Amino acid sequence: MHHTVEVENLSYRYPNGVQALRGVSLHIGPDEKVALLGPNGAGKSTLMLHLNGLLRPDEGTVRVGGLPVVEEHLGQIRAWVGLVFQNPDDQLFNPKVFDDVAFGPLHMGLDEAEVRRRVQMALETVGMAGYADRLSHQLSLGEKKRVAIATVLSMEPKILVLDEPTAGLDPRARRSLIDLLRGMQRTMLVATHDLLMAAELFPRTVVIDEGQIVADGPTEAILADDALLAAHGLEMP
Amino acid sequence: MNSHLIDVYADTGSVLHTADPRAKVSAVLLLIVIVGLTPMGAFGAYVGFFALAMAGALVGRLDPLLIVRRSLIALPFALAAILLIFTVPGPPVLTLPLTGWAITAPGLVRFASILFKSMISVQFAALLLATTHFTAMLWALGALRVPRVLVAIISFMYRYIFVLAEEAGRLARARDSRSAVLPGVRPRSRSLVFRARTTGRLIGALFLRSFARSERVYMAMVSRGYRGEVRLLNPQPLTARDALIAGLPVALGGLLLAASLLLG
Numbered sequence: 001m002h003h004t005v006e007v008e009n010l011s012y013r014y015p016n017g018v019q020a021l022r023g024v025s026l027h028i029g030p031d032e033k034v035a036l037l038g039p040n041g042a043g044k045s046t047l048m049l050h051l052n053g054l055l056r057p058d059e060g061t062v063r064v065g066g067l068p069v070v071e072e073h074l075g076q077i078r079a080w081v082g083l084v085f086q087n088p089d090d091q092l093f094n095p096k097v098f099d100d101v102a103f104g105p106l107h108m109g110l111d112e113a114e115v116r117r118r119v120q121m122a123l124e125t126v127g128m129a130g131y132a133d134r135l136s137h138q139l140s141l142g143e144k145k146r147v148a149i150a151t152v153l154s155m156e157p158k159i160l161v162l163d164e165p166t167a168g169l170d171p172r173a174r175r176s177l178i179d180l181l182r183g184m185q186r187t188m189l190v191a192t193h194d195l196l197m198a199a200e201l202f203p204r205t206v207v208i209d210e211g212q213i214v215a216d217g218p219t220e221a222i223l224a225d226d227a228l229l230a231a232h233g234l235e236m237p
Numbered sequence: 238m239n240s241h242l243i244d245v246y247a248d249t250g251s252v253l254h255t256a257d258p259r260a261k262v263s264a265v266l267l268l269i270v271i272v273g274l275t276p277m278g279a280f281g282a283y284v285g286f287f288a289l290a291m292a293g294a295l296v297g298r299l300d301p302l303l304i305v306r307r308s309l310i311a312l313p314f315a316l317a318a319i320l321l322i323f324t325v326p327g328p329p330v331l332t333l334p335l336t337g338w339a340i341t342a343p344g345l346v347r348f349a350s351i352l353f354k355s356m357i358s359v360q361f362a363a364l365l366l367a368t369t370h371f372t373a374m375l376w377a378l379g380a381l382r383v384p385r386v387l388v389a390i391i392s393f394m395y396r397y398i399f400v401l402a403e404e405a406g407r408l409a410r411a412r413d414s415r416s417a418v419l420p421g422v423r424p425r426s427r428s429l430v431f432r433a434r435t436t437g438r439l440i441g442a443l444f445l446r447s448f449a450r451s452e453r454v455y456m457a458m459v460s461r462g463y464r465g466e467v468r469l470l471n472p473q474p475l476t477a478r479d480a481l482i483a484g485l486p487v488a489l490g491g492l493l494l495a496a497s498l499l500l501g
Contacts, residue, residue, distance in 0.1 A: 007330070026313065049456070052460050054456050054459060054460055075462070075464075077464065078459075078461070078462055081460075083456055083460045085453060087453070089397075089400050090450060090453040090454050090456075090458050092396075093393065093396060093397075093454045093457060093458065094392065094396060095371065095372050095375070095392060095395050095396045096372040099372070102470065103458075103462075103463075104460050104461040104462055106468040106469075106470070107461060107462035107463055107464070107468055108462050112470055112471050115470065121292065134288075137396065137399040137400065150463065151461065155306075155462070192451055222392050
């Protein structure tokens with residue numbers, strides 16, 4: 001199994017007529033860490049929702065770990081791809097932290113001892129051990145973001161797909177989240193407006209605008225290209 | 238967001254707190270049924286039930302007055318039965334002036350019975366809520382074969398009521414901060430129609446946001462393997478201690494019921 005993502009010529013139009021993606025092609029290799037940049041409405045989230053079959057392409061194909069994203073592989077692909085939504089209040093839908101982190105492993109059909117072991121492991125990884133019995137609505141935003149990542153780590157995914165992991169965090173919570181991501185050896189695709197984080201964590205950057213990939217290369221080169229950034233509504237702080 | 242209205246759980250670490258939630262939920266449901274089956278006017282039995290609830294509060298190391306106060310919530314509902322004091326036929330105790338309506342003795346007995354029975358039932362429920370965490374109760378309901386969909390709906394309600402309340406608070410604050418008044422200009426916000434329209438839009442916005450959120454929550458569930466069936470961790474077997482804690486009050490309640498049926 002190669003932890004790869006292969007997107008070929010993907011187009012998608014929402015039922016309300018918005019053409020969100022126009023012929024996107026993207027290959028991500030095993031254990032590669034990629035930042036996905038682009039202005040609001042560029043298609044970042046839409047692309048991510050295709051990676052575990054929540055949306056299906058109008059045109060083109062998506063393959064994850066060598067398998068095409070079609071109905072019969074969805075169970076397997078959703079176990080491989082850990083998708084974390086931007087708003088942790090969407091990701092954390094159980095009253096108690098434990099139940100949210102256990103949700104994925106339970107629905108994968110794992111036995112109780114293994115579910116408990118994975119919950120423990122995932123919470124430890126994100127530095128939230130001891131929070132299992134806390135109520136999600138009593139956590140701070142930074143804590144919620146960490147638990148949200150734990151909810152997919154407990155599924156032991158091969159590929160992590162994160163939507164705006166540092167959005168809305170104060171500097172300290174942002175720093176600890178960046179350190180957390182740096183320590184993870186996995187294939188990773190992270191949509192963000194945080195260009196400094198991209199420079200710090202991701203060797204490769206993909207820029208998307210108006211549903212098309214407009215740049216794909218080493219992060220250093222892309223972030224140094226002021227003209228490119230300005231043309232697509234981005235700006236180095 | 239202040240959650241004291243829902244989080245009435247108070248951890249005192251008593252035997253009632255550590256008992257299996259399934260045992261407690263079943264015991265309280267059975268006790269409520271027993272109270273419901275007790276005949277009208279069996280005031281001796283009612284006193285017994287009340288003593289049972291108060292004993293429960295003491296065993297749970299809770300303030301008995303607190304349990305009594307929470308049962309006052311049943312009052313408005315029991316008041317719906319107030320007409321019984323006029324409508325149940327029997328010898329009049331008192332005739333109201335002007336209307337000529339007569340309060341009957343059996344009517345009074347029946348109304349008082351309904352009042353006491355509903356308050357005692359709520360006391361048992363309050364005891365359960367104070368000694369069992371809401372999430373433990375949800376788990377117990379699922380383990381006791383209450384339909385999973387129903388349990389999931391209660392669970393979502395409990396999770397998102399705070400989120401919704403905060404969202405509503407933010408919307409209301411945004412409205413208030415722009416409800417400016419210029420000196421000498423009569424503000425439109427004085428008009429009831431204008432305010433009603435604003436509030437209506439606010440509720441509409443809240444509904445649309447909740448609807449969009451439900452879509453995102455569903456996607457978060459599906460992407461973690463949800464396929465239409467909510468799964469729970471396997472329950473541990475009940476211990477003899479749990480059976481005793483649940484069985485004893487139910488047995489006592491049953492005895493009170495039997496006595497009131499035999500003697501009444």
